[in-house]
Amino acid sequence: NIVLTQSPAALSVTPGESVSLSCRASQSVGTSIxxxxxxxxxxxxxxxxxxxxxISGIPSRFSGSGSGTDxxxxxxxxxxxxxxxxxxxxxxxxxLTFGSGTKLEIK
Amino acid sequence: xxxxxxxxxxxxxxxxxxxxxxxxxxFTFSSxxxxxxxxxxxxxxxxxxxxxxxxxxxxxxxxxxxRFTISRDNAENTLYLQMNSLRSEDTATYYCAKGLxxxxxxxxxxxxxxxxxxxxx
Numbered sequence: 001n002i003v004l005t006q007s008p009a010a011l012s013v014t015p016g017e018s019v020s021l022s023c024r025a026s027q028s029v030g031t032s033i034x035x036x037x038x039x040x041x042x043x044x045x046x047x048x049x050x051x052x053x054x055i056s057g058i059p060s061r062f063s064g065s066g067s068g069t070d071x072x073x074x075x076x077x078x079x080x081x082x083x084x085x086x087x088x089x090x091x092x093x094x095x096l097t098f099g100s101g102t103k104l105e106i107k
Numbered sequence: 108x109x110x111x112x113x114x115x116x117x118x119x120x121x122x123x124x125x126x127x128x129x130x131x132x133x134f135t136f137s138s139x140x141x142x143x144x145x146x147x148x149x150x151x152x153x154x155x156x157x158x159x160x161x162x163x164x165x166x167x168x169x170x171x172x173x174r175f176t177i178s179r180d181n182a183e184n185t186l187y188l189q190m191n192s193l194r195s196e197d198t199a200t201y202y203c204a205k206g207l208x209x210x211x212x213x214x215x216x217x218x219x220x221x222x223x224x225x226x227x228x
Contacts, residue, residue: 001168032212034214034215036152036215038152043202043218043219043220043221044152044202044215044218045218046207046214046215046216049207049213049214050214055216085151087151087152089152089154089214089215091211091212091213091214092212094157094166094211094212095166095168096142096154096157096166097154098151098152098153098154099151100151101151101152
């Protein structure tokens with residue numbers, strides 16, 4: 001199985017800061033990495049598909065990059081509503097896997 | 108508007124069975140792969156099954172393989188998850204989700220609201 005390791009596990013930032021969340025795959029997944037946002041007591045929401053492709057309706061401050069084994073979700077100038085857990089997920093293998101998540105707190 | 112509505116959750120004793128349903132609307136259900144994903148209380152997301160468009164191809168992780176069965180009724184726009192030999196570690200919120208495109212290897216673009224399953228004696 002492809003293991004996805006996310007870091008950091010948690011971070012706390014002030015509004016207006018920019019952050020980078022990491023997702024590392026145990027083997028190459030090409031660009032088959034997708035990012036989800038999950039707010040408290042809500043279903044996850046797709047933020048970024050195929051490492052860097054934007055999703056309609058998602059604010060432009062969210063962007064993704066990477067290929068192979070190393071991926072980054074960037075949030076430019078975080079806002080209070082960005083307080084969530086962020087998960088990466090791979091679809092390179094038919095045995096799909098998620099990372100363990102990064103909890104983002106906005107002070 | 109795409110909607111996915113899960114039902115069938117509840118509390119069940121270890122070793123018993125439960126069947127979840129997910130009724131889909133707002134898209135051509137028969138054209139998309141569908142998925143079940145679960146989340147134990149306070150934990151992360153875990154994919155637990157995939158099914159192709161005609162229901163013949165199914166996939167599971169080792170954690171549920173042989174115990175859970177995914178199926179679909181394209182005439183009724185409904186996805187199912189039959190869960191047998193339930194264990195306490197199966198306690199979770201179960202989500203159904205739709206694939207973004209007509210083929211496999213795609214992200215989940217819509218999720219249901221989730222249904223809670225509690226396995227306890």
